[in-house]
Amino acid sequence: MGAVDFEAFVHQLADVSGQAILPFFRTAIGIEDKSRGTNFDPVTAADRAAEQAMRTLIKGAFPQHGVKGEEYDDDQPDAEFVWMLDPIDGTKSFIAGLPAWGTLIGLSRNGRPVYGMMHQPFVRERFYGDGAVARYRGPAGERALRVRPCGGLGEALMITTSPRLMNEADRTRFGAVENEVQLSRYGGDCYAYCMVAAGHVDLVIETNLHDHDIVPLIPVIEGAGGIVTDWEGNPVLGGGRVVVAGDPRVHAAALEVLARG
Template identity: 45%
Template sequence: MTFAKLTDLEVLDKMADAARAAILPFFRQAGLTAENKLEAGFDPVTVADRAGELAMRAILADHRPEDGIWGEEFGQTPGQSGRTWVLDPIDGTRGFISGTPTWGVLIALSDDTGPILGAIDQPYIGERFVGSPEAARMTGPMGIQNLTTRSAAPLSQAIVFTTFPEVGTADEGAAFHAVARHAKLTRYGMDCYAYALLASGQVDLVIEAGLNAYDIQGPIAVVQAAGGIVTDWQGSPAHMGGRAIAAANPEIHAEALEILKSY
């Protein structure tokens, strides 16, 4: 029997489903331990991170064996198609081991120019945010919703997110807080879920530093499909990581970027 080849979006959904099934049994379970990947500092990894990535890699082996893979836990696997699936099985492992529902599964399909499509999936809440050239949508407990970022407003009315109060280096922290001083409200600690909130029109800016490609490519695809903009702090592409600013619209992006560029 011959089966029709799945579309890229169908493959993405199968991967997200597989990651949910692999990861959720470990969430909020007594006895879950975390290894530290850093000699200085704390960058945790758990059996759930590894199980989630292996589950997604198994889907790709079945449905996209010609594509490359770049995953946080198991590194890079070359492909022949010129396309790469960029995977972070648990973005926000600190939140995961703390029991907060703000971590997520990040998936992106990319070429040399950056992400083509991507997803931010929150398995415990049951929300999946997907961005592609055709649409941006969220599926969850309240059904299917189209994603649209906020319309233009001055920075003085903005809600700004970052994950860590220190942001990165001392200079990077100073740059972020210079933007935050102009904003109406600053919030911390949401990891990838902050980008989902931006794509769904709840917040205006997410500013981070020290990112890897697998931290940002899924969010880039979702935010841009919803009408937002994501660059580095100089206005250049951010898909390889480093410093990133995600904005609901070009106007607030330009206002915040002008401050960041001065640091």
């Protein structure tokens, strides 16, 4: 199966996940705290319904493929092809009625991301790519995604979901970068990464990500010409601390500031 065939199937997964999620959005939905009170980590029936719908479709089409998701146990995680699913990235925004959330769908082959999509069914936007190219589809039509040039941190717009999600040491290091950028904004979850790919944002710095939070976004960002590493400049296939930039000059400068704290 080629990239074009995978693209069509990923769009099918987006369709079924959106159909499962939208009836729950901006309703009196029940919320469960997965952290059991230690650090509020909400999950809803919408999360579980969307992931189950995608898993069912994958298993029907590709029973030999593995699946790793946020809400259910891993299935054949050592398979050649493994799907990575985050049914609602940004659940806190979802339960607040804000549209800054999306469904993340990724596919890896032998551990390397080969296709990814962020789908926001409420606003009907899709950002997707295969690492070589990336595209947008939504109310504004369809177009190629491309990062924008940025000469350095002093010209950069940076986003993080919230510095409160970082430990004290990492928050200090993040603050050193924040002091040098032109503009810093909080919130966005998966949308922040897509805005880098779309050329509206220059830098995203975050910590404590899971693999399903970032792996589906890597082919989109890299397909648009961006860079995805950890805080030391290494690959981030397992999640953790992430630096995403559209311009290599901004990426290098951010790593330098993070290194000196």
